[in-house]
Amino acid sequence: MAIVVNRPKLSFLENLYFPGIIKGLIITIKHAFKSLRGETHVTMQYPEEKWDAHLPDYYRGAPTLVKDEHERERCVSCQLCEFICPPRAITITPGEIPKDDKWGKVEKAPKAFEIDMIRCIYCGLCEEVCPEQAIYLRKDYAITGTSRAEMVHDKEKLYEIGGVRTGLVNKWNELK
Amino acid sequence: MLAAIDLFFLVSTMVKIVFFVMVVVMTLVAYTVYAERRFSxxxxxxxxxxxxxxxxxxxxLAGLGQPIADGLKFLLKEDFTPKHVNTFYYWLAPALTMVPALMSAAVVPFGSEMAIPFGDEIYRVPLVIADINVGPVFVFAITSLSVYGIVIAGWSSNSKYSFFGGVRSSSQMISYEICMGLSIIPVIMILGELNLTKIVEAQSANGWLLLPAWGNGLSMQSWLLLIPVIISFVIFTISIFAETNRLPFDLPECETELVAGYHTEYSSMKFALFFLGEYAAMIIGSGIIVTLFLGGWSLPFGLSEHLLANKGGFWGIITPLIHFGCFMSKVVAFLLFFIWVRWSIPRFRYDQLMRLGWVFFFEIALANIVLTAIIMVVLR
Structure with missing residues (x-):
C-alpha cells in the first residue's frame, strides 16, 4: 500500500526563498567567526601538538626490554615471547651467563634480542606471557625509519627505550 | 607609416596587459583557490x-605557499590524453575556456588615469587596458564565448558524464545570459553611458548606484531608483554565479551526478586551465559587478574627488594607486562573498534552475526596466 506523504505547506516568506538563503548564510558565517576566534574544537595539529599527556595507562606502544634495580637484564631468554608473538616479530639468540658471574644462578641472558617493528602489531601478548616481567609495552608510538633495517630494534635500542623498572620480580635476589 | 604608431601607447598597453592580466588576475586566481580552501x-x-x-x-606562513605548490604539482603531473577522445578538440577546449575569461579583463577599469611626468611632458595613462565605448556589451559577447570551451570539452571527451556536463552548461548559459543582459539595462539607463571608465567616473562624482550618498546622488530620484538598482544588482549577481558555473549553479560539473562534469577526462595542466578559467571568470565577474554597482575604483563619500583634485607630479601616480587598491579590495570582498555563498547553499535541481532563469528572473528583469523608466520620467 502506498503511503502518501504530503508536501509541507510553505508560507509566503518560505516560498520567496531569499529569507532561507540569508538564514543559511548567517549560520555559516557564525561558524566561520567561531573558528576564527578559536572557539571551535578543530583537528589536533599533530607534530606541534601531541596527545601524549592524555595517553591512558593501558596504552600499548612499542614493546621494550627493561632492566631491574641492579642494572641486570631481566630477560632470561626463555623465548616464550618469541613463541607467542603472533606476527613473529621477535627473534632471540640465547646466551649463557658464566657460573662465576654475580648473576650466575640466572644462567641465561639474551645474546641478541631483536623486535621487527614493521611486523609488530602491538598486541601486548609478549608482555602478558613474560614470566620475568622483562618486556613491556611503553607509550612510544611514533616508530619511524627510512629502511627496513632501521625498523628492527636491537637489544641496545630496546633497553634505551625501556629503561629500568624496579621491584617486580625478586626471585633472583641474594636473600632468596 | 612608422610615425603613425604611437609607441608610448603600445608600450603602456603592453605593460597594463602584463600587469593586470598576468600579475594581478593570475595571482588572485591562485590565492582565491587558497582563500576558498581556508574559508570553507x-x-x-x-x-x-x-x-x-x-x-x-x-x-x-599560514599555508600561503600552498597555491605555488599546487601550481607546481599541476605542471609536473602526467598529461594524459585518453585513447577515445577527439584529440584536436580535446586540446583546444581548455584554452577556449580560459581565453575569454582573461579577455573580458580588457575593459574593466582598475584605477583612475595615471599622469606620469617624464621630462617636461606629462604622459596620461588610463588604467584600463582597452577604453572602448561598448564596455558591458563587450563583456557579454566575450564571456558567453566560454561556453564553447565547456561544450567542446564535453563533446570531445567522448564520455557520457562529460557530455551531460557540456549540454547542461550550454542550456544554463543561454537561460542566464538573457536575464543578465536585461538586468543591467536599468544601470545603463540611469547612467546614460556604455563606457565603463565613464560609468565609474560618474559614480565617483555622484554616488555609487547602490550608495547614492554624495554629489548629485543626494536627490529623491537616486534614492527612489535604488529599488530597481537593487533588483538588477541581485539578478546580475545571481546571473554571474550561473555564468561562472559556481555553486549553487554548478550543474555542469556537479560531482554527485556527473563525476566531474565536462572536465572528467582531463588531467594535469589542461585540467588546471579549466580551473584557472573558472576562477578568472569569477574575478572578472566580480570586477564588473563592482564597476557597475559599487563605483569601481572610487572611494566612498566623494573622497575620490578630493584625491583627483590634487594635481601635480607626485599625486598623478599616488592617486591611481590608491584607487587601484580600493578596486582590488572591493573585488576581494566580492570574491569572499562568492566563496561564502558556495559553502552555504546547496546545488539547485536542474528544473529549478531553468524555472528560476526563464520564469522568474527574465520577467523580473523586464519589469524592472519599465519600473526604472517610469521613475526616471516621473521624477525628472
Missing part, C-alpha cells in the same frame, strides 16, 4: 591548508 575550512569547523610556506624551512 573555517565555515565547516576545519583547519584547511596551513602547512606549506617557504620551501626547505619550517616557516609555514
Amino acid at each position: 575550512a573555517i565555515i565547516q569547523d576545519r583547519v584547511g591548508p596551513n602547512r606549506v610556506g617557504i620551501p626547505f624551512t619550517k616557516i609555514s
Whole structure:
C-alpha cells in the first residue's frame, strides 16, 4: 500500500526563498567567526601538538626490554615471547651467563634480542606471557625509519627505550 | 607609416596587459583557490591548508605557499590524453575556456588615469587596458564565448558524464545570459553611458548606484531608483554565479551526478586551465559587478574627488594607486562573498534552475526596466 506523504505547506516568506538563503548564510558565517576566534574544537595539529599527556595507562606502544634495580637484564631468554608473538616479530639468540658471574644462578641472558617493528602489531601478548616481567609495552608510538633495517630494534635500542623498572620480580635476589 | 604608431601607447598597453592580466588576475586566481580552501575550512569547523610556506624551512606562513605548490604539482603531473577522445578538440577546449575569461579583463577599469611626468611632458595613462565605448556589451559577447570551451570539452571527451556536463552548461548559459543582459539595462539607463571608465567616473562624482550618498546622488530620484538598482544588482549577481558555473549553479560539473562534469577526462595542466578559467571568470565577474554597482575604483563619500583634485607630479601616480587598491579590495570582498555563498547553499535541481532563469528572473528583469523608466520620467 502506498503511503502518501504530503508536501509541507510553505508560507509566503518560505516560498520567496531569499529569507532561507540569508538564514543559511548567517549560520555559516557564525561558524566561520567561531573558528576564527578559536572557539571551535578543530583537528589536533599533530607534530606541534601531541596527545601524549592524555595517553591512558593501558596504552600499548612499542614493546621494550627493561632492566631491574641492579642494572641486570631481566630477560632470561626463555623465548616464550618469541613463541607467542603472533606476527613473529621477535627473534632471540640465547646466551649463557658464566657460573662465576654475580648473576650466575640466572644462567641465561639474551645474546641478541631483536623486535621487527614493521611486523609488530602491538598486541601486548609478549608482555602478558613474560614470566620475568622483562618486556613491556611503553607509550612510544611514533616508530619511524627510512629502511627496513632501521625498523628492527636491537637489544641496545630496546633497553634505551625501556629503561629500568624496579621491584617486580625478586626471585633472583641474594636473600632468596 | 612608422610615425603613425604611437609607441608610448603600445608600450603602456603592453605593460597594463602584463600587469593586470598576468600579475594581478593570475595571482588572485591562485590565492582565491587558497582563500576558498581556508574559508570553507573555517565555515565547516576545519583547519584547511596551513602547512606549506617557504620551501626547505619550517616557516609555514599560514599555508600561503600552498597555491605555488599546487601550481607546481599541476605542471609536473602526467598529461594524459585518453585513447577515445577527439584529440584536436580535446586540446583546444581548455584554452577556449580560459581565453575569454582573461579577455573580458580588457575593459574593466582598475584605477583612475595615471599622469606620469617624464621630462617636461606629462604622459596620461588610463588604467584600463582597452577604453572602448561598448564596455558591458563587450563583456557579454566575450564571456558567453566560454561556453564553447565547456561544450567542446564535453563533446570531445567522448564520455557520457562529460557530455551531460557540456549540454547542461550550454542550456544554463543561454537561460542566464538573457536575464543578465536585461538586468543591467536599468544601470545603463540611469547612467546614460556604455563606457565603463565613464560609468565609474560618474559614480565617483555622484554616488555609487547602490550608495547614492554624495554629489548629485543626494536627490529623491537616486534614492527612489535604488529599488530597481537593487533588483538588477541581485539578478546580475545571481546571473554571474550561473555564468561562472559556481555553486549553487554548478550543474555542469556537479560531482554527485556527473563525476566531474565536462572536465572528467582531463588531467594535469589542461585540467588546471579549466580551473584557472573558472576562477578568472569569477574575478572578472566580480570586477564588473563592482564597476557597475559599487563605483569601481572610487572611494566612498566623494573622497575620490578630493584625491583627483590634487594635481601635480607626485599625486598623478599616488592617486591611481590608491584607487587601484580600493578596486582590488572591493573585488576581494566580492570574491569572499562568492566563496561564502558556495559553502552555504546547496546545488539547485536542474528544473529549478531553468524555472528560476526563464520564469522568474527574465520577467523580473523586464519589469524592472519599465519600473526604472517610469521613475526616471516621473521624477525628472
